[in-house]
Amino acid sequence: MIAALGRCRLIVVLLLLGLPAGAPSAAFAAGPSAPQYPATPRVDVVETQFGEAIADPYRWLENDVRTDKAVAGWVEQQNAATDAYLAKLPQREWFTRRIRELMDYERFGLPQKAGGRYFYTRNSGLQNQSQLFVRKGLAGKPRLLIDPNTWASDGATALDDWAPSRDGKLVAYAVQDAGSDWRTIRVRDTKSGKDLADELQWVKFSAIAWIGSEGFLYSRFPAPRDGAQFQEASRGQAVYFHRIGTPQSADERVYATPDRPELNHRARVTWDGRWAVITTSQGTDSKFELHAIALAGQLRGRLSASMQRDWAAVELVGGLDDNWRLIEGVGDSLWFVTNAGAAKGKVVRADLDRFIPPGRKNGHTPSLGCGPVDGEPCGTEDDPPWTFHDVVPERVDTLTRGQIVGDRLLLSFLKDASTRAEMLSLDGKPVQAIRLSAIGTASGFSGRPGDAETFYTFASFNQPPAVFRFDSRTGKSLPFAVPRVSFDPADYEVEQRTFTSRDGTRVPMFLVRKRGIAQAGRAVPTLLYGYGGFDVSQVPSFSAVRMAWLEAGGAFALANLRGGGELGKVWHEAGRLANKQNVFDDFIAAGEYLIARGVTPKNSLVIQGGSNGGLLVGAVVNQRPDLFAAAVPQVGVMDMLRFDRFTAGRYWVDDYGYPSKEADWRVLRAYSPYHNLKAGVAYPPVLVTTADTDDRVVPAHSFKYAAALQAANPGGKPHLIRIETRAGHGSGKPTDKVIEEGADILGFLSAWSGLEVDPRP
Incomplete structure (x- = not known):
């Protein structure tokens, strides 16, 4: 009832102003005012680094929430304040319902072929986790082989990587619990559907590479200290061979570098x-x-x-x-x-x-x-x-992947951050291009020499992944599994644009809107997303949460920032280490472009990013608080002076630099979100999200940043933190949690951008 009344009041305000629902103005009814934040104690921690005194008053929030009662109490109080605030958001109920409807479609993973059997994942729609099926022959009857939905009452235990043996009689599979990076590998007999006694622990960042049917290669770390598995830095990974039917203690070490414990190793056969x-x-x-x-x-x-x-x-x-x-x-x-x-x-x-x-x-x-x-x-x-x-040889487009299928090379290129696929002979002579239907992303094409059959998926912002079977002899694609969805993809227009960054660099960007909005040139609340790091390419993909925002009448923009891999090695180099500020400049320029070109009103631009993208959001909010109507940094790296001390953080020095080296430290100090918050600045509304079992970017980053943000601007707009329980960095998250988090985020962003559900096409 409260949510319904809130929506009615907002529509009345818009009508009185002579504006249609869905069109924001400078006078739109913003979200609820900030709550009274729970008290966050400050500690007297000051360290001198390269001649500068660096205060870290929230250092105590680095302690593990599972073992420190004070941190656990702080998390409970912050969640209570955030939950009470989010419950008041007028659009949240609609987003919850619509995201659930949009996710309720049958979806398939790419099939793997072994011993005449086809293995693939399937989700009927709203299952928390996808199941693994097997069928004999392409037209065989599907049989459920592994159902992770039975593993945990909250759905937070997931089937991660899996690989059938070459004869298809066994499947080695990895179990992920509560979103952690740690995996447990087990082995299931395909015929009986029962697990063998084999169980492998302390597996992380590993492949599964079968050697015949005798066993497989995998990568593991030494067992961490008791109670430190979610915070201790990951070192000493080695490749082992596990022979089926033997205990893990008998596994043979295949490859390791004990004199260089910082190295990671993965095996393929x-x-x-x-x-x-x-x-x-x-x-x-x-x-x-x-x-x-x-x-x-x-x-x-x-x-x-x-x-x-x-x-x-x-x-x-x-x-x-x-x-x-x-x-x-x-x-x-x-x-x-x-x-x-x-x-x-x-x-x-x-x-x-x-x-x-x-x-x-x-x-x-x-x-x-x-x-x-x-x-x-x-x-x-x-x-x-x-x-x-x-x-x-090298071409104009970025080569992203290659496979051998039958006697052909199948290559995938990025052209303007969209996939182009091509088939060649093994000596590199062109055979034919593989036609794709629209702007989007094709992935897969995994196969093997001597077998002409392979599968790939194609997806875009307005099209969930569809699976196709490809014959490398004929060059023809046939549908294997095409999802049925509750919207018409043709109602949405996907564009590619370029904008100019601060230093004159031209940066590509995708823009997605309802076709009617695009054709009419209407300015609507716009969600801008970015990442910009680690050579990771941001390409077209489907998200039910994002589609709900588009259905409500908003626009979505994805900026292909420097630091990513969309335009090759040079593009990555231009956004890392001492060049990191280019990433933030690109993102700010993207926002300015969207406003200047009339895509969005100035007071209706909202931003979102996760992980390295969470760092991006935190940094640009500090640098341009006036530009954004609201911001959502998710599982972000917020303390750039201590990131390398926890779990996987030590790996990131390649992109960020070493906090222990003065030249790198000064670059990091200049943009670190936690260290550049200033008292009295009118920061926009911010909803920080993290999870208690995130052992990739430990939640302490978000804890400290949120505490500092609340202290810097206590009487300003809301600065909240949403802390998921039994969840991690993102992978393995159950469907129920995806829906809840998506509705909270979109409810928050719509309240502060002025987005009201607009039923027009």
């Missing part, structure tokens, strides 16, 4: 089972080392005794200088996508036959005769025992 490739990284920067392990003895039956003893890894690429991603292997040749000497990417082939001992050809399992086991170098720098050949 080529489909023919001849090679394992270890990809090594130091942080989030897309620069890798590569090592190859010859899996001799062949893997169709039992593993050989020598394989149990000898995992000799030979360096293919060292130095952590460039991006290298394995496409696939055929025989003794490996194909890679790399930006070594090609900023927008190219395809190369490594021929490794020169260091394969003759005995390997006869099916024996000798040592490689070189490398770390034998102590002899494998060739010299001038004459290595393998050769790299360019297969597909």
Whole structure:
């Protein structure tokens, strides 16, 4: 009743002003006034860093909410104040209902083929977690194999990564609880549907790479100290081989760098089972080392005794200088996508036959005769025992991915941040382009040499992911699973525009609106989203939450900021380390463009970003508080002087720099959201969101920032924090929580932007 009365009052105000519902003005009825914030004690913590005294009065909020009663009490009080505020928002009820309706459609994951079986995930619509199904043959009857919805009463335990063995008789799968980055790997028998006794702990940032049906490679960390698993820095990852039917304590260490514990390692096995490739990284920067392990003895039956003893890894690429991603292997040749000497990417082939001992050809399992086991170098720098050949040279568009399907290379490019796919021969000769229906994102195309069949998804802002089956022999795509939705995608217009940033750089941006709004040129409340970091490309995708905002009559803009990977290596470099301010300048310029071009009224521009995007939102709110009507920083990195001390934070120095180095520290100090809040500034309404089990960006970042924001402007507009329980950085979040969080965010943003539900097309 309160929400309904609130909506009626807002419509009356708009009508009295002679404005249609959905059109904001400078006099629109804003959201409820700020509540009285819970008291947040300050502590006397001041540290001198590079000659400057840095106060950290909320250091105590870094303690773990699960073990510190004071922090837990603060969280409870903040949530109570926020929940009471959000309950008053007039549009929240409508957004809750509509997001739920928009999410209620059948959706499928990409099928994986193994041993004549097809494995894929499916969600009937509103299930908290997607289930894993299997069918014999493409037209076989689906059978439920794994149902994570039975694992936890609150739906917060999720099925994460999964991989069938090559014969399809077993599936190794990873369990994620409460949104944490930690995973537990289990193994299920496909025929019986029952789990084996195998259980692997302390797995994080890992792939699952089967070697025949005997076992698989995976990556794990040493067990953390008791009570420190959600805060302790992640170090010492190693690749292990787990043999089915044995305890984890018997797993063989395959590859590790104990003298360099900061390195991470992931393993892949080529489909023919001849090679394992270890990809090594130091942080989030897309620069890798590569090592190859010859899996001799062949893997169709039992593993050989020598394989149990000898995992000799030979360096293919060292130095952590460039991006290298394995496409696939055929025989003794490996194909890679790399930006070594090609900023927008190219395809190369490594021929490794020169260091394969003759005995390997006869099916024996000798040592490689070189490398770390034998102590002899494998060739010299001038004459290595393998050769790299360019297969597909660098192009104007950014090469993002490659696959081998049948006897074809399938390559995906980004052209203006939208996908373009192409099929070539294995020696790089063009065969045909793969036609996509509209501006959007195609992903998948996973397959294997010798099998012409693959699957891919296509999605856009106005189109949920549809799954297609692609035949690389004919070049034809056929629908496998196309969702039925409760709206007409044709009612929405997706545009690509460019705007000019502060230094003159032209920056691309997507703009999505109802077609009628776009054609009439009406200015409406606009939600601007950005990320700008870690070489991550922001591409068209579907979100039921975002669609609810569009249905209500708002516009959505996605800016392809520097720091991302949309335009290749140079674009990423232009937004990292000492260039980070470019990201904030780009985002501010995007907002100014939307106002200047009449997309949105000045007082109706709202912003949102998550993780590194949460940092972005916090920074630009500090730098241009006048520009934005409201802001939502989600799971953001807010303390840039201490980010590297917790969990995965140490990886981010590649993009942010080292707080321990003065030059980097001064850059970080200049934009750190927590450290640049100033008393008395009229900050816009801010809803901070985080989660108690976020062990990627620990919630202390958001806790400290929200406390400082409330203290800086206690009598101003609302500055709230929403703290989810049994949730993490975002992955694995149950549908119910997605709906609740989405309605809270959109209810908050609509109240402060003047967006009122507009039924017109």
